Every structure is written in C-alpha cells, then in structure tokens.
Amino acid sequence: xxxxxxxxxxxxxxxxxxxxxxxxxxxxxxxxxxxxxxxxxxxxxxxxxxxxxxxxxxxxxxxxxxxxxxxxxxxxxxxxxxxxxxxxxxxxxxxxxxxxxxxxxxxxxxxxxxxxxxxxxxxxxxxxxxxxxxxxxxxxxxxxxxxxxxxxxxxxxxxxxxxxxxxxxxxxxxxxxxxxxxxxxxxxxxxxxxxxxxxxxxxxxxxxxxxxxxxxxxxxxxxxxxxxxxxxxxxxxxxxxxxxxxxxxxxxxxxxxxxxxxxxxxxxxxxxxxxxxxxxxxxxxxxxxxxxxxxxxxxxxxxxxxxxxxxxxxxxxxxxxxxxxxxxxxxxxxxxxxxxxxxxxxxxxxxxxxxxxxxxxxxxxxxxxxxxxxxxxxxxxxxxxxxxxxxxxxxxxxxxxxxxxxxxxxxxxxxxxxxxxxxxxxxxxxxxxxxxxxxxxxxxxxxxxxxx
Amino acid sequence: xxxxxxxxxxxxxxxxxxxxxxxxxxxxxxxxxxxxxxxxxxxxxxxxxxxxxxxxxxxxxxxxxxxxxxxxxxxxxxxxxxxxxxxxxxxxxxxxxxxxxxxxxxxxxxxxxxxxxxxxxxxxxxxxxxxxxxxxxxxxxxxxxxxxxxxxxxxxxxxxxxxxxxxxxxxxxxxxxxxxxxxxxxxxxxxxxxxxxxxxxxxxxxxxxxxxxxxxxxxxxxxxxxxxxxxxxxxxxxxxxxxxxxxxxxxxxxxxxxxxxxxxxxxxxxxxxxxxxxxxxxxxxxxxxxxxxxxxxxxxxxxxxxxxxxxxxxxxxxxxxxxxxxxxxxxxxxxxxxxxxxxxxxxxxxxxxxxxxxxxxxxxxxxxxxxxxxxxxxxxxxxxxxxxxxxxxxxxxxx
Numbered sequence: 001x002x003x004x005x006x007x008x009x010x011x012x013x014x015x016x017x018x019x020x021x022x023x024x025x026x027x028x029x030x031x032x033x034x035x036x037x038x039x040x041x042x043x044x045x046x047x048x049x050x051x052x053x054x055x056x057x058x059x060x061x062x063x064x065x066x067x068x069x070x071x072x073x074x075x076x077x078x079x080x081x082x083x084x085x086x087x088x089x090x091x092x093x094x095x096x097x098x099x100x101x102x103x104x105x106x107x108x109x110x111x112x113x114x115x116x117x118x119x120x121x122x123x124x125x126x127x128x129x130x131x132x133x134x135x136x137x138x139x140x141x142x143x144x145x146x147x148x149x150x151x152x153x154x155x156x157x158x159x160x161x162x163x164x165x166x167x168x169x170x171x172x173x174x175x176x177x178x179x180x181x182x183x184x185x186x187x188x189x190x191x192x193x194x195x196x197x198x199x200x201x202x203x204x205x206x207x208x209x210x211x212x213x214x215x216x217x218x219x220x221x222x223x224x225x226x227x228x229x230x231x232x233x234x235x236x237x238x239x240x241x242x243x244x245x246x247x248x249x250x251x252x253x254x255x256x257x258x259x260x261x262x263x264x265x266x267x268x269x270x271x272x273x274x275x276x277x278x279x280x281x282x283x284x285x286x287x288x289x290x291x292x293x294x295x296x297x298x299x300x301x302x303x304x305x306x307x308x309x310x311x312x313x314x315x316x317x318x319x320x321x322x323x324x325x326x327x328x329x330x331x332x333x334x335x336x337x338x339x340x341x342x343x344x345x346x347x348x349x350x351x352x353x354x355x356x357x358x359x360x361x362x363x364x365x366x367x368x369x370x371x372x373x374x375x376x377x378x379x380x381x382x383x384x385x386x387x388x389x390x391x392x393x394x395x396x397x398x399x400x401x402x403x404x405x406x407x408x409x410x411x412x413x414x415x416x417x418x419x420x421x422x423x424x425x426x427x428x429x430x431x432x433x434x435x436x437x438x439x440x441x442x443x444x445x446x447x448x449x450x451x452x
Numbered sequence: 453x454x455x456x457x458x459x460x461x462x463x464x465x466x467x468x469x470x471x472x473x474x475x476x477x478x479x480x481x482x483x484x485x486x487x488x489x490x491x492x493x494x495x496x497x498x499x500x501x502x503x504x505x506x507x508x509x510x511x512x513x514x515x516x517x518x519x520x521x522x523x524x525x526x527x528x529x530x531x532x533x534x535x536x537x538x539x540x541x542x543x544x545x546x547x548x549x550x551x552x553x554x555x556x557x558x559x560x561x562x563x564x565x566x567x568x569x570x571x572x573x574x575x576x577x578x579x580x581x582x583x584x585x586x587x588x589x590x591x592x593x594x595x596x597x598x599x600x601x602x603x604x605x606x607x608x609x610x611x612x613x614x615x616x617x618x619x620x621x622x623x624x625x626x627x628x629x630x631x632x633x634x635x636x637x638x639x640x641x642x643x644x645x646x647x648x649x650x651x652x653x654x655x656x657x658x659x660x661x662x663x664x665x666x667x668x669x670x671x672x673x674x675x676x677x678x679x680x681x682x683x684x685x686x687x688x689x690x691x692x693x694x695x696x697x698x699x700x701x702x703x704x705x706x707x708x709x710x711x712x713x714x715x716x717x718x719x720x721x722x723x724x725x726x727x728x729x730x731x732x733x734x735x736x737x738x739x740x741x742x743x744x745x746x747x748x749x750x751x752x753x754x755x756x757x758x759x760x761x762x763x764x765x766x767x768x769x770x771x772x773x774x775x776x777x778x779x780x781x782x783x784x785x786x787x788x789x790x791x792x793x794x795x796x797x798x799x800x801x802x803x804x805x806x807x808x809x810x811x812x813x814x815x816x817x818x819x820x821x822x823x824x825x826x827x828x829x830x831x832x833x834x835x836x837x838x839x840x841x842x843x844x845x846x847x848x849x850x851x
Contacts, residue, residue, distance in 0.1 A: 037780065037840040042844070043844045043847050043848075044848070045760055046764050047764065047766040049766065050767045084766055084767040140819040140820050142791070175812075361770070
C-alpha cells in the first residue's frame, strides 16, 4: 500500500509534465540563434496576360512620322495576338516617352501596373531607308531587358521590321523564340463547295501581304515550305493526276519532280537539310513512302507494306520520320528511322490519327484526330505520351507548327453545303484559339521558318 | 494498484477533457468580436474610392503636375534607376541618407525626442507579442480543437492593417509638429489592448512565459530601426500627401526636400531607407532581439498565397516551365522585399537560360506582390528576415 502511492504521485506528476510539455513544449526557445531562412515552396501560380506598355515610337524625322505609329501598332498587335500579353492603352500612360534616350520613370509605369515597356524611335537615313531603334524594360526589376537594338530596311518593308522588333521583345520577355517575322503558304479557296477554285497563296503570319503563287486553273493542295523558306513543295493536278511539284517562291517558277508519270504522288515534305524530300506514291491500291534526293532525282523506298502509308514528317534532326498508316486496321501514327526500317506505333488513344507533324523544337508531334464524329487538333510527346487535344469541331485538320514550336495553325471547315474553310491558330496550351484573317476561304496552312 | 490507476486514469481523462473542451466554452464570445472587425473594415467611402479608380485622368493630372518637379530634381536619382541592375548602386543613396537624418533631427528637435520615447511603448508590445506568439504554437500542438481560438487571436495580433495605420498616424503627427509623441503613444495604446486582451486568456494559463531580460537589449536596436522605419514611412507617404511636406522642408533646410520631395524617387528612396534600416537593425538586433516562435502554418500559407498571386507563368517559356528554381530574398521589417537582394540560388532541370527566364518571372512576382508588404508578423521578423522560395512550375505545365 505504501509503494503505490508514490507511484501514483510520480505518474500523476509525470502526466502533468507531459501535459505541460504538450502545451508548452514546442514553444521555441526565446533566445534561440538565427533560425535560418524561411523555406517556402511555391507550386501554384496564375496564368494571365502580362501587362505591357508600348508607347508610340518616336519619329525622329518627318519622313518617319507615318511609319512610327504604324510600326508600334503592328508590334502591339503581334504581342497581344499571342495571348500572353495585354497592352495598356496609351491613354493610361502617366509619363510620355518623348525622347528615346531619356531615362525611364519606372515608378510611373509601376503605377499603372505595366510589367514590361517597349520604347523605340523611327528615323530615316540619307538613302531614305527606315532605321528603327528600340529597348525593352522589365519595370519591376527596374532594368532593361537586354541592350537596345537597331534595325534598318526600306520603307516598303516596314511591316517586317515591326515583326522583327516583336520577335525580339517576345523573346526577351518570355525567353522563347519569336514567330512574327514569318510567312504562311496556304491554299486559297473561292467558289461553292462543289466547284471550288484553289490556288496557292503566301502571306505574312498575320494575314498581311498576300501574294498568289499559282492561278486557279487546276487544283493544288498541301503546300510545304522548305527549311529556308525559299521553296514550296505541293501537290498539283496540273497534269490531271496528283503530282508533287516544287516551286521557287522568289521567282515563282515551278519544277516537276522526277516521279513516274503514271504514279500518283502526294504529301511531299522537305528534310531538315533541304536536300531531299519524302513523299507518298500510290501504285495500284498500295501507297508507300519514298525519299528522293533532289539533286539526283533518285528515289528510295522507305516502307513496303500492303497498307497505306502517308503524311510523312521529319524530326528536326532529320534522323526519324513520323507518318500515318492503317497497317493496324485504322489510321495510326508511327515513327521509323529516316532511312526506313522498323516502325513503332506511338498513338494509342481511341479514334483515328493522321497528318502528324514534328515540332521544330523536337519535343512534340501535332496531329489530326477523328473520334466519335468530331475532329481535333492535338499534340503528344514523341513516345505517344501526354496526348492533349487542343481543339474540337466539325472538321479540324492539317496542323502546322510556328517556327518557335509554341503555336499551331490549322484548317477549320464549317458544316453544311455553304460551309467554308478558314485558317485558325491555337497555342499549344490550348488557349488563344483565333482565326487568321484571310480575304477568302483558306486551307492547308504551312508555316515558314523565321525569315532571315 | 488498480484503484490507484483508475484514479490516475480518471484524473488524466479529466485533465484531457478540460484541455479539449475547456477552451470551447470561451470561444463563442470571441468570435463575435471578429465579426465586428470585418464589418468595420467595409465602408462606403472606401468602396467609392475603389470605384473611383476609373476616374484616373484626375490622378494622372496630379501625377503629371508632380512629374515636372521630379524630372527637374531627378538627375541625381535617375542614374540610380539605370544602375539598379547592378544592385550595388542602390547603396549609393544610403550614404546620403544618414547625413540628412541627423540634419532632420537638428531641424526638428521634436522627432528626436520622439525616438527615445516610442521604443519603450513598442518594446512593451513586442514583449507581449512574443508571449502570445509563444502561446500560439502551443495551443495547436496541444489539441486540434482549440485552434479556432488561436486563429482568432492571430487575426487580432498579427493584423498587418492596424500596424500600417499606426505608422500612418505618427507620420502625419510628425508632419504636424511636436505633438507626435502623444499621437504615437495613443495609437500604440489602442493597438496594444487589442492584442493583450485576446491573449490574456491564454496567458492566464501560463504566466511564466515572460522573459524580461531582452527588454533593455531590444531598445537600442529598435531605436535605429524605428528611426529608419519612420523615415521610410515618411518617404513612402509623401507620394500621397506631398503638399503638406513641401512647406516643411522649405522652413527648416533645403536638404530635407531631397529625401521628401522627389516623388519619382519616393519608392526608390523608401526602399533605400528601408534597406538601410534593415542593415542598421540587422547587425545589432540579430544577436540581441529575442527570436520569436516560428511562423504558424497559416502564416506560411498566407505568404505562399501572396507570392503565388503574382507568379504569372502564362508568359514563361516551355524551357522555363521545366525548371524548378530556388530564389533567395532578404526582407525588410515592414514585410517588403529588398529588391536588390533577390538572387537565384539554384535550379533543377532545364537549362541555365530557362532558369534565368524563370528567375525573372519569380523576381517580378516577389517585387510586385511585396510592394505593399507581405502579410508577415513583425514580431517573428527573425524567422523571415531571409526567405528561400522554391518555384516549381510542374503543376502549372499544360498537360
């Protein structure tokens, strides 16, 4: 009887100590030394357009006055058109940029929540050419983003100059290459659906500067730019049956490629080195892929199956080719070595996959997908994983990558007898879907590389 | 034995039950006080002020009027802005600032007297803050249920809004003249009772938490910090009410306007002053100031959310989106980051270029959302004097 009592007391005391320890124990010592930096993990952000201020460029000479504002407008349209930026209207600007050399009042731009600032000046040299200077500023870092740049060119090329400025601004802010100084070749379509006139057109990526490369006397489709943007491959019915043709954009001269006259050839595309092409050739009921050396005209067969293989596209390093084939029973995507050989299937989802095209960055493959009566433009990694569908409509097809691999342009056709096709572009995030302005129906876009 | 254990067990259960449910009976009364605060914060005048943002042209007109003097007085500060990327140039103004301070003290004897007195009122609330702060982590550790009570006290204690109001009042008071002492004391007294009343409940259980020794040590540290903070606050406020201050510098000396007048440089000057204040307070205060309890989960989460709101990954390159970066930043005591101290500590995955791009986005987020001060409890400053943030865009990548 004697022992339990002290035991109880000690346990009670112990429990009190424990309770006190529970309540006070974690209170850190008041005089502890430097606790070290606070560690925080930030994993969730926001996605919203970055506010940019683009004051009108300063005209340094009277001759430059008419171009100064136009150039700033094109730059603003380029950047805002990406969906990544939002322009702060000039009426909200607190400090007016009147001198290109004057220091930037960061506080004034912070006050209107501008995060980036583009200032510039347009002048003319003795020969009458435009000289455009510009700077990009990170307002919150209170520092310029890179040094100032100066571009020159004829007054006729003021739009290209503006696009080049946009490319630099875009690249400096996002860390990604631009795509504004580029062109798009496409099939311009006029007339009703049952008697549609088609001809090749080429225009700036934003729809300006349209030129026609062929007349509408015969049907053309599926144009593709060369890696340097100076030539276009396309398929033409000029001889009455589909034949692949090469066209020099500068001189607008056509070159028939040496393929058997009785064969049907289509879906041509340049290799990254520009010296060879890959295309489909149908003989009888079978269609296979061939590769042709342009200089020698020699073709080698890449696939040999009873199935239909078409829509080949090189990887950026030229070592592999992605194409579509129905060898499994339905249209699916396959990758094989550029010299031919065993192909591995990469598309594994429901539905049919077609018109694959390798991203210029090499990380993704864009494709057309048909599933349950709807068409989609999608992207997947080169091993077929992480498939994402970016669009959905009655008919979407024929994706083409922007030079920086971040935007895809494609054809969207509306439903019904009066349906017309138009060009659309979409970010690879699936955002910023918008129509590319064209004066008539348009299809089969192919984006050029960035112009030099 | 058994009876003894029963008794012991019953005692334990009783104690535990008291600990669990004891606080619940007291809580409902306190919740009402919280509701009162929220109601008080909303006013038609503020709402009108918010909706009045559309009337920007008016403010622009004022700002332009202010701009002209700025541009004239600007030549000295503008090179500082240009050279800011180097970070070091920002130290150029500080050497100028210490000089004006003694001059200001000469010209305005009243604020000099103010400095010694305020530290004592502030020193007291700081101690009281430490004790409540010590109590906060205790209660969540003890039991999950009483958390609502400490949260309530958190809002009252940490409320960052009343603190800036306190700083506002003294600024205006100093601008008026020598009555600043009274104003400072009054405003702090108002804030102090709110803090203590809520925490007295918890303190009643643990009165022994006091540690009086740090008091004398903290005073000198606070003197420098307060003096600098007061100037920083004064430098920030002039942007809103520049007119009353411009007459002041005219009377005492021409040097004071340099720090006060230039509105364009107001922010830069404020940052510089704050940075200098932090530097001044760091060396003496770091060893002497008592280190409060670590930040609670709610406080850390609040900070995380505050930064996340400005972390705009929309314009980040694909390469940057693959890069996880760690960014270090030194903080001022008012919760604002020292812009020049933001550095890229390291990155995982991606390329150096991607890391640099990601760093620029992260820096923008820290500066932009920290411009008005992050919601961090000042009594735990030693715990967030330096912050290392890891920005991981993995979850933000489009899939």
